Amino acid sequence: MRVGVLTGGGDCPGLNAVIRAVVRKGVQEYGHEFTGFRDGWRGLLDGRSVRLDIPAVRGILPRGGTILGSSRTNPLKEEDGVARIRQTLAEQRIEALITIGGEDTLGVAARLCADHAVRCVGVPKTIDNDLSATDYTFGFDTAVNIATEAIDRLHTTAESHMRVLVVEVMGRHAGWIALHSGLAGGANVILIPEQRFDVDQVCAWVNSRFRASYAPIVVVAEGAMPKDGDLVLKDGSLDSFGHVRLSGVGEWLSKEIERRTGNEARTTVLGHVQRGGTPSAFDRWLATRFGLHAVDAVHEGDFGTMVALRGTDIVRVPLAQATARLKTVNPELYAEVGVFFG
Amino acid sequence: MRVGVLTGGGDCPGLNAVIRAVVRKGVQEYGHEFTGFRDGWRGLLDGRSVRLDIPAVRGILPRGGTILGSSRTNPLKEEDGVARIRQTLAEQRIEALITIGGEDTLGVAARLCADHAVRCVGVPKTIDNDLSATDYTFGFDTAVNIATEAIDRLHTTAESHMRVLVVEVMGRHAGWIALHSGLAGGANVILIPEQRFDVDQVCAWVNSRFRASYAPIVVVAEGAMPKDGDLVLKDGSLDSFGHVRLSGVGEWLSKEIERRTGNEARTTVLGHVQRGGTPSAFDRWLATRFGLHAVDAVHEGDFGTMVALRGTDIVRVPLAQATARLKTVNPELYAEVGVFFG
Amino acid sequence: MRVGVLTGGGDCPGLNAVIRAVVRKGVQEYGHEFTGFRDGWRGLLDGRSVRLDIPAVRGILPRGGTILGSSRTNPLKEEDGVARIRQTLAEQRIEALITIGGEDTLGVAARLCADHAVRCVGVPKTIDNDLSATDYTFGFDTAVNIATEAIDRLHTTAESHMRVLVVEVMGRHAGWIALHSGLAGGANVILIPEQRFDVDQVCAWVNSRFRASYAPIVVVAEGAMPKDGDLVLKDGSLDSFGHVRLSGVGEWLSKEIERRTGNEARTTVLGHVQRGGTPSAFDRWLATRFGLHAVDAVHEGDFGTMVALRGTDIVRVPLAQATARLKTVNPELYAEVGVFFG
Amino acid sequence: MRVGVLTGGGDCPGLNAVIRAVVRKGVQEYGHEFTGFRDGWRGLLDGRSVRLDIPAVRGILPRGGTILGSSRTNPLKEEDGVARIRQTLAEQRIEALITIGGEDTLGVAARLCADHAVRCVGVPKTIDNDLSATDYTFGFDTAVNIATEAIDRLHTTAESHMRVLVVEVMGRHAGWIALHSGLAGGANVILIPEQRFDVDQVCAWVNSRFRASYAPIVVVAEGAMPKDGDLVLKDGSLDSFGHVRLSGVGEWLSKEIERRTGNEARTTVLGHVQRGGTPSAFDRWLATRFGLHAVDAVHEGDFGTMVALRGTDIVRVPLAQATARLKTVNPELYAEVGVFFG
Known part of the structure; x- marks a missing residue:
């Protein structure tokens, strides 16, 4: 199977750890081939991509940022955005996409998957930890x-x-x-x-x-x-x-x-x-496990899903959940720490 | 209420964060008074203690180790151990104990609570993360x-x-x-x-x-x-x-x-x-929340329990669970990371 | 001999390392007694001091800030400033002062020593590294x-x-x-x-x-x-x-x-x-050696001097040199690094 | 001018900072061209080299190790070693060599320069800081x-x-x-x-x-x-x-x-x-300045020299000095710190 990978939104320590885990497991265990699109959805619109094999992901685990680059481009707001994406996928014979990003990136993935038959699996990313579908997002612990x-x-x-x-x-x-x-x-x-x-x-x-x-x-x-x-x-x-x-x-x-x-x-x-900088051990662990499980979901054809952390387990939830509700600090928790004020 | 606090077993980053949180919340919100016993159960056997008020816990949050000292003393194996503990508690008019420790320390607390009417609340601690009752123990992330x-x-x-x-x-x-x-x-x-x-x-x-x-x-x-x-x-x-x-x-x-x-x-x-050294941010967060919730359990009279992490929540479980089963790495998880070997 | 110690000016990692070295060597090797004045010259004006023996300086080496506190008080601008300082010294039978500080603090020490027979040895301190009499000041490397x-x-x-x-x-x-x-x-x-x-x-x-x-x-x-x-x-x-x-x-x-x-x-x-925070290894080394050599200067009665770094050696220079000239970045050095601009 | 660069001996944080500084200044200010030999003298014997232009040295400043690789090969002990080196230099039209290494590497450079007309400038490197010709070597502060x-x-x-x-x-x-x-x-x-x-x-x-x-x-x-x-x-x-x-x-x-x-x-x-790991700020500063001054020495034709730190200045000393005497801890300095023992 040929699988595309992209990273969208602001940079966040752990993105490279996801990419590495996806490629290591996908190639070694399942024999898939991987293509990385440059600068988020932008690269998919423009057909700019790089081959992701095992040598390409060597040494990137401790590095912050993303080797694929990122952007805030929303293809649903671009002229012929969906058509151009479908064309790139067809030309490069990409059968599935692993999209690593926050609310915006995953929201696009959810729409593409539901409305346009683009087979997506999501990996949640936000340094702000404000996605409700997962206990934690990687990058947050580092910050x-x-x-x-x-x-x-x-x-x-x-x-x-x-x-x-x-x-x-x-x-x-x-x-x-x-x-x-x-x-x-x-x-x-x-x-x-x-x-x-x-x-x-x-x-x-x-x-x-x-x-x-x-x-x-x-x-x-x-x-x-x-x-x-x-x-x-x-x-x-x-x-x-x-x-x-x-x-x-x-x-x-x-x-x-x-x-x-x-x-x-x-x-x-x-x-x-x-x-910036190198991800904490927790973020590397979480990002790596997200990557391993995302490639499992692709392999099993479980599209329209997103990996998420529940306790110490990695689970799958519908992609739509990623954008359902901003996870904010609830008043009880804020009150709990108030004992230290003053 | 007068509450005793002790730390037992090997040192572990986060012990001081627990002590600080217990005292800050217990004094400010509930008006309790706190006594720290020196060197784990040893101090309770010998009646060696220090007063724990708010100035006493100032500045200890980022410090590794334990201001109370620790030991591996098992009072159940000491002559008249239980009697001496009960005598110290009576003399100092201590109505409840917060015991911070691993399998051994919490095992003693469970026995004292179940068999000898010593009112205990436990806080799990092990750098090795091998207690099955909680998702994580503090100290582990630092290590x-x-x-x-x-x-x-x-x-x-x-x-x-x-x-x-x-x-x-x-x-x-x-x-x-x-x-x-x-x-x-x-x-x-x-x-x-x-x-x-x-x-x-x-x-x-x-x-x-x-x-x-x-x-x-x-x-x-x-x-x-x-x-x-x-x-x-x-x-x-x-x-x-x-x-x-x-x-x-x-x-x-x-x-x-x-x-x-x-x-x-x-x-x-x-x-x-x-x-050694200062705890990671995660360990300080976890240890502090354990402390806040342990003092809540004491305040509510919910003895024989232990605080534990489940996802992002702090919950209470029976103290006996702490020692029920060593949490080891299961073969599936070990196999999951095997993709990176070689 | 009874020796006073004070720290003046902004805080700077390494101050405690100086104090510790002064006390350790002064007590152990020379049998001197040490008094720390609180909040720089302010403590000397007001007669506020603490005893500095070996237990008092235990564990302070890695800690930023100063256990003595600091201030920007200039006693030469206070009414009867010099008289009050001399009175404090007489009352406490202090025979010599080790003054740790920057341009201002050392300038006062130079004046007191030259004009008022107060026996001073200086230790240069500035995080900005802008004292011309020494190759480096401690605190700078940490920053x-x-x-x-x-x-x-x-x-x-x-x-x-x-x-x-x-x-x-x-x-x-x-x-x-x-x-x-x-x-x-x-x-x-x-x-x-x-x-x-x-x-x-x-x-x-x-x-x-x-x-x-x-x-x-x-x-x-x-x-x-x-x-x-x-x-x-x-x-x-x-x-x-x-x-x-x-x-x-x-x-x-x-x-x-x-x-x-x-x-x-x-x-x-x-x-x-x-x-803030713990000093780097270099700053601890430099601050400790400054302390050891400052107490030697006191012991030898070499007052009106300041310790300084020259290459890998600690030397003594006249206190007046400390404030003679601000050490700024010279144009040649700035030009040297210009190759990396753009 | 075409200039060769090599790194020999054990790895040491700062090697890459030297290489980068050499290339940045050499290319931008003097218009030289640089060739990096792989694995120390080994690459010069075997003619294995890479081109070192400005893009090649981008991003290497904070990275430990050496992008050129290293070895402990001594070409003077290899059959026809000198001849093979001279042949490689001739074939690649290399007019001068910057050799970055410790006692062994610099000793070879000194011999090649003195006896075989190979034009060398040395940069001292040892994590152990035991070269007598320089106040400090880079890598030491990191360690x-x-x-x-x-x-x-x-x-x-x-x-x-x-x-x-x-x-x-x-x-x-x-x-x-x-x-x-x-x-x-x-x-x-x-x-x-x-x-x-x-x-x-x-x-x-x-x-x-x-x-x-x-x-x-x-x-x-x-x-x-x-x-x-x-x-x-x-x-x-x-x-x-x-x-x-x-x-x-x-x-x-x-x-x-x-x-x-x-x-x-x-x-x-x-x-x-x-x-291992990223060099400290001091080591990056020292290594970078060594690189800048080494390329100056090459440009000025001042061969048979080595850059060295004296106080805050970078100076040049004869290459032979590098290996003249091991710089060990002298008894007085060891005695100075003895006050902290026990």
Whole structure:
């Protein structure tokens, strides 16, 4: 069988581990042949591909990013997108596709599979961990470790100087990275997109921490928003979502805390550092097992499915589930970690 | 309520995170008071304890080891052990115990709870991940990351020189660390205690790897054993389990591979490096949540239970389950990773 | 002999290693007694101190920050500052001071020693490495390693996506951290405070890198400034040094590159992460040897001196040299690394 | 000008950084062309080479090992070795050679240059830091950091359990790695090849440490030897240098300490882990600058020289100096760190 592989969306540690596992097992155990499409759906539209044999995937396990490149191209929004994809598949005699990506990439795969008879198996990927169909996505553990290590380092300053330390981490729509790294790093405040924050409450936690003679560490997800947009607007420092983006919520919050509490604040913005570099052992394990099971699904002809983690097992769920619902931090869990605030 | 806390068995990254979470939540939310017993059951026998209030647990989250000390003392094997424990509890007016430990420690807790009305809640701990009642134990992820990083480094030499590189990792009875780190590190052979290995098969994998112009990396759990004890005995290099221990199975295997294949082999023995240092973010998250839920169980009077991980949830299971069955690597899972051998 | 120890200025990995070495050698070899003053010169003004014996310095070698605390207090600017210091020294019968700090702290020590007969030995400390009297200061190597690791991670994204990645690192007046981490991390542009940068030249390098199909990584020291303030002013985004600080030069430069090249840019601001956490092995070695030699200088009565690194030797130089001249990146060295730009 | 490049001897983090710097500067600034010979002198004997242009050296800066491969081949001991080298150089019209290696590789280069008119510039490389002509060699700082991190982790166990922890690090003839990592890691005993050790003295330090209620950490260089070979011989466990190698001096010493003190001991043998993986920032800086200056020397026709570090400067010294004298730890320096033993 000839099988295509593509990676879509933002980069994420573990993509290469999936590709390697797919090819190793598919070639060795099933005798399949693999073609990698360049830059996500873009390569399938344009017919740009590379051969994926065992030498091609050697040494890529510990490498971040994706050897296939990626893009945010949505072929369903391109003129003749579906036709061009079907043509590429026909020309290259590709019988099945393994699509590795997030909500967008898998949503396209689900549509192609359901409506256009393109035989797809999905592998879920998002550094934000916000796909509801799986316990965890790979890349997330790596990002959390990087953010936690940064918070660990800030504690040194927190013990020696009386400054507020604000760390902005990834998470536009879900606060998983902030929650896990903030808890693991022993942060004194954790702010997530799921719940608008009250700057005065943040300042109260900050002051309470200072009273214990330690400097406070505030972890804020990039998508977290203050409760009262109006109040903020009056300062001239935030008039819209776009304006916050100008300097980021972390920088904005530092200024607000300085203004309201009179304490100096310093900001760290980790940015893409969180999604780069070598995957953690957990992410390599998860990504590899996803790859092994995805190729099993292809081999068994179980299309329209996606691999997912349930406990310690890899299971298959319908592809449509991948995009059914954003997995956000529920209020109970957020409350559970609130015992460490202040 | 006055609650005692103790840590037993070998050290394991995350113990301090459990203690901190127990105290933070117990004091702040429930108003309990906490006493830490020194050196596991030993401190309970001898009445040696320290007060655990919030300042006492400050800053311990990222620190490996246990601020309470540990021991392998089994009070059920000490003269008047149960009576002495009951006396200490009475004198210090301790109404419940949170016992953090592995099979041995939790086995004692189960017995004390069932037979002697000592009110216990357990928190499972083993770096080897071999407790069947929980998806994962804390400490394991840290150990796997350390071993994986070591294997990553060996690949550099494997690419530049033609040497066999043998890494001995922890795991006396279960091969979880070898399996996870070997997979994550891209090892060419993984040997676990669950399945006796055939040295000739190992040499065949080694030679097959050399033919691809890369040097092989062999990961071996400290408890892995060769298939044919007799064969080995004849070499004069292994006459009993004890003799293998003299130099360790890693060193022994290196010599055998050198002898049988004619290739140079080098050994790395990570030893206690795997169980030390700061816990990974995952282990801190898991240990902290175990602590939060253990104190909930105490507060609700749900004794004779143990906290456990199921998927992403913390649940309670009977303490007796902790020791019911060693969780070993099952043959299907071991076969799954076999695609990467050679 | 009774000897006082203090740490002044910003925190810096290695301070504790100096303190430990001073105490270990001073107590064991010379039988001296040590007193640590809290929060730099502030503790000496207020008579706040702690006893420093061998148990007090146990386990502090790998810990960032300073167990003594620090401050930026300049006693020469305090009312009766010198008199209060002399009084504290007399009351506590302190015969000599080991002062660990940067330009400010050591400048005060030099003055006290020269003008007021306070017997001082200095240990140079600055994470920025900008003291001319010594080859390196401790803390610098740690900061460079942290920044380099962050740049390494960004390469993953640089290989998979076509975005400009801007990293702002420490260095208000000297570009050593930017230069070393930029070189070690393989950055495509390095901007330092010593030489005002031309945004158009930066954009030219960025575009040249894109033409090689890789995304550019730009490392900018926090104190780097664009050449043409006026041009910038017209954008309304930079009207003074203070205004750049609002969002930092990194964020500002990202916006400018986006505006001028049309490419997306992402910013990482490492902030205090660079000065926290455990010191690198080199910094522990250097800080420890500085401590050992500082206590030798005290023992030999060689006051008014400062320890310094020359090659692999620790030497003594006059304290006044510490503040004589800021050690900045010279144009030849900056030109040497220019071969890697673009 | 056509310039050849080769790497000889054991692998060492930073080799690729040298190659990259040589090619980047040589091509961009001087317009030279570069040829890399495979597997050290072996490739020059056999005429196996690859073209080294700028794309060929892209992305190699952070990678350990050497893209050219290495060997221990000594062409002066091969039949017609010199003639074959001269023939390869003539056929490929190579006018100069940059030889990157240790004592052996540079010794050959010195001879070829002096006696056979092969125009060579040397770059010193040894992970053991035992070349007297340069303050430091690249690779050493990386190895010391890895060993120090391992020792750091062992402290966790040392604080929780009463076990002796023995770490064997690299260093056959010189104790630099043991000395630096032992000091940086806060070891209680450091044993180096330069000075035979007295096992009873080691046991005395071990016991003294136990009395302070901490477990001792013993760092031993692989080439360290006990004082009294005879005593050891009687145990049947060490009859010659070769026999120690059977299990390594670390394992041997653990057994001896157990036997003599009655305390349990555990061994860690880091092995090739120390020479693998990505170079530290310092090593990348040093290796890159060595490369830049080596290509300058070639360009200026300054053959028979080697680049070297003096303080913060890169200088040139005669190639013959590289092999003049092994740089070992002098007794004064070893005595300086002795204050931390026990």
